[in-house]
Amino acid sequence: DGGITQSPKYLFRKEGQNVTLSCEQNLNHDAMYWYRQDPGQGLRLIYYSQIVNDFQKGDIAEGYSVSREKKESFPLTVTSAQKNPTAFYLCASGLAGPNEKLFFGSGTQLSVL
């Protein structure tokens, strides 16, 4: 089945630790996105990539890093510089173009120990 897979579903971070969230898609989509969701704040864009080996910062990129070495994969690293990392993280993918719908993964809940 085609789709977009995020793992793990739950993740815990210790103080000073970097953690990496996985996002894989087999939909042959060029564009991939990472959003952060906090209660009452909607979805805020962290990073996005429209082609392999290229990515752009979104509205809240500080404390995060990404890579796009393969079309299918767009991992997000939450670094120790992100002081408030507890949130629900959503990965999405889509065809290139502003009128195309996004396909979302089922999310990763990150919490701080």
Place this chain on the structure above:
Amino acid sequence: AQSVTQLDSQVPVFEEAPVELRCNYSSSVSVYLFWYVQYPNQGLQLLLKYLSGSTLVKGINGFEAEFNKSQTSFHLRKPSVHISDTAEYFCAVSDLRNTPLVFGKGTRLSVIA
């Protein structure tokens, strides 16, 4: 830059009653408009989208939305809701260039039996 305002953070409604979820957008250029739905602990899925043409757009699960350019609105409606419609609903806008979708803060619809 474009922005989206969802006027109600929470909307409680009785089962089989009609509902309207309000969305206003701001943009200096033409836009595409979307409504997405998120069920608990899941990613988002597309309900409907407006690209051009008829201002009344029909989507999945009996939802429809009307684009009103003069009022810069894209309100979502359903004539009779079910318990299963309980979810969070997000309005989103794209400005026809290849920039990422901008989401509103969401409206939590609670259907009461």
